[in-house]
Amino acid sequence: MSSQVNEIHIFPVHGEAGQDLRNTVVEPEGLAGDRRKKAAVQVVAAEDVRPDTRANLVVSLDSAxxxxxxxxxxxxxxxxxxxxxxxxxxxxxxxxxxRPGDLQVGDQVEVVDRVD
Structure with a gap:
């Protein structure tokens, strides 16, 4: 079963609602327009999304x-x-x-071993 990006979100202003996007540019520091925080990107499995979830990417990958x-x-x-x-x-x-670049809802998500 292949996994994909279900949702993309940015949160430009602390404490305010985020913005839902169909596509974005991922820069070295994180998603374009997102405020910088603890990590460049937060990814969450779709099955774990709660009303207060503030992740950048929601993916169809199993949470485990x-x-x-x-x-x-x-x-x-x-x-x-x-x-x-x-x-x-x-x-x-x-x-x-x-590796920065463009991404959009529907892009495939694959887990691979880290190779330096």
């Missing part, structure tokens, strides 16, 4: 597989995200941008 991706790389379309850890009080994983 997403959690197991810590230390690996997520290829999301042409973008590569290095999964660095898990938030302490919300679902999903944090990731650093390894």
């Amino acid at each position: 597989d997403l959690a197991a991706s810590i230390g690996k790389v997520l290829r999301v379309g042409a973008v590569e995200l290095e999964v660095t850890g898990a938030p302490s009080n919300c679902p999903g994983v944090y990731a650093a941008v390894r």
Whole structure:
């Protein structure tokens, strides 16, 4: 079963509602227009989305597989995200941008071993 990007969100202003996007540019520091925070990108499995979820990417990857991706790389379309850890009080994983680029809803998501 292939996984894909279901939703893209940015949160430009702390404490305010986010913006839903169909496509975006992922820069070295994170998604264009997103305010900088603990990690460049937060990714959450669709099954873990709650009303207060503030993740940048919602993916159809199973939550156990997403959690197991810590230390690996997520290829999301042409973008590569290095999964660095898990938030302490919300679902999903944090990731650093390894290869910037464009991404859009529907792009395929693949977990691969990290190769330096």
